[in-house]
Amino acid sequence: MAKRRQSRRTDDPIDFGMLPDLAGYRIRLAQIAIFRDFVASMQASCVTPTQFGALVLMEANPGIRQLDLARALQLDRSSVVPLLERLEKRGLVARERLRQDRRSNALHLTAKGLRLLQEVKPRVLDHERRLSASLSTEDRAALARSLALIFPERQKNNKTN
Amino acid sequence: MAKRRQSRRTDDPIDFGMLPDLAGYRIRLAQIAIFRDFVASMQASCVTPTQFGALVLMEANPGIRQLDLARALQLDRSSVVPLLERLEKRGLVARERLRQDRRSNALHLTAKGLRLLQEVKPRVLDHERRLSASLSTEDRAALARSLALIFPERQKNNKTN
């Protein structure tokens, strides 16, 4: 039998059904909250989490090719183009042809990009501290371990055609 | 001194810098992986995580108003409109004016929507099992606890103007 269809009282508390039991659901909500807090903590620097990831990767791997950047960010190579365009337009990033393989672009941070990154890093760490403020050391470790298991560093589907 | 700008060897392993230490980064990657697996496991039923959340909420709270649905999903009320339109077009959901407050819509699953939800639920549970397959019982509990702390059930910013 289908349950009787009846209007709930408007001020009834909402029943989340099976959702709170789903790790996928909780992770999605956490991600939304984290994204908002990240953006809010950037203020004038105005960097999204993905842009920040791109800057960090370019700092750690000077001359990285676009395709490798795309793979590291879990993006299609076509999606990296507008991302880099925005960063280049802000003067944070430079693309130059690789001599060894002139199909490829080597990516570098500009001096300005490096400066911005140094300015942004402590804000990201603050943001991170805020995130895990309510977590015990053990919880934090368990969270890191669990997420690493759900998403291993080396993915299977690393093609990004 | 800025570090010397030099081209990395193309086949060098990528250095992820500080990223792996950031919970925010790991959660983002996990979310991407989860979203892809969720969509893949839906096959013909073709429901996104958000749509699934909406269906579950409407089943558990028959007659829920759009605004309450928006809040529960962490969306703006305007963002719920296209979401519901798609579900209504597929005949899964019905909107009707509330008698007590004729500004509000009461949302219900149709018989078809209920049927689809029952069909989709086990797939979501499979997906969920796949996610946490590599996690120990303790890790799973710790993950749930940590995420619940990062994103408490009752949020502060529950206005959704």
Next chain:
DNA sequence: TATTGTTATACTCTATAACTATA
């Protein structure tokens, strides 16, 4: 006056497919 749903609009993110230049 305030609230609910809606519309118009815009912006971001992402992917697919086709193009180009190189290899």
Next chain:
DNA sequence: TATAGTTATAGAGTATAACAATA
């Protein structure tokens, strides 16, 4: 033939602001 970057395009997702109906 295959690969790297690009372009054109399209779709989803989201938000802001303004509007109509209702409270």
